[in-house]
């Protein structure tokens with residue numbers, strides 16, 4: 001069946017959270033140990049601000065949610081509703097600051113079908129339309145191969161994505177958009 005997309009709505013929240021939960025638990029296994037996966041939840045998951053801002057996409061096959069992800073015009077680089085220490089709702093200046101790629105998740109039953117790539121293309125188009133010239137993000141180890149393939153470069157590697165407990169590696173990555 002064909003993949004379609006639309007902006008996520010508040011009514012999608014439960015399905016999005018359940019998909020994220022499955023993706024975090026299963027898709028990080030080749031990259032992190034069990035302790036690290038548990039710790040990664042401190043800095044991953046649902047950010048309802050993205051849905052409220054109208055910058056979060058739902059990818060569907062029929063009625064089924066198979067992927068989600070989005071971009072942001074706010075300073076928060078990564079984290080969920082629960083990651084208080086990582087949040088900064090300040091609006092970015094498109095002329096001099098990069099927009100963010102945020103909260104990319106594919107249902108484990110639907111990986112390697114191009115869903116992540118599709119979301120990045122949607123985001124890059126929307127970000128350019130909003131006047132931004134560049135995108136940055138915090139990549140998990142599981143996310144880095146997707147971003148590299150799609151032209152994002154590592155700016156800085158971090159040993160721990162969240163401040164306390166088990167170290168979960170991440171990488172700040174960025175891409176300058178083509179000026180059409």
Ligand SMILES: CC(C)(COP(=O)(O)OP(=O)(O)OC[C@H]1O[C@@H](n2cnc3c(N)ncnc32)[C@H](O)[C@@H]1OP(=O)(O)O)[C@@H](O)C(=O)NCCC(=O)NCCS
Pocket residue numbers: 023024027028067103104105106107110111112113114115116117118138139140141142143144145146147149
């Ligand atoms: C990262 C994630 C969203 C990728 O989703 P996806 O829909 O499977 O990605 P795509 O099918 O669009 O992949 C496009 C390309 O990226 C690369 N890629 C994606 N996942 C990869 C992996 N696990 N290993 C190696 N390359 C990978 C490949 O080049 C792939 O093209 P190919 O399948 O033709 O080889 C998904 O693995 C996920 O939800 N991971 C867990 C949550 C997470 O860590 N999210 C990232 C937060 S920063």
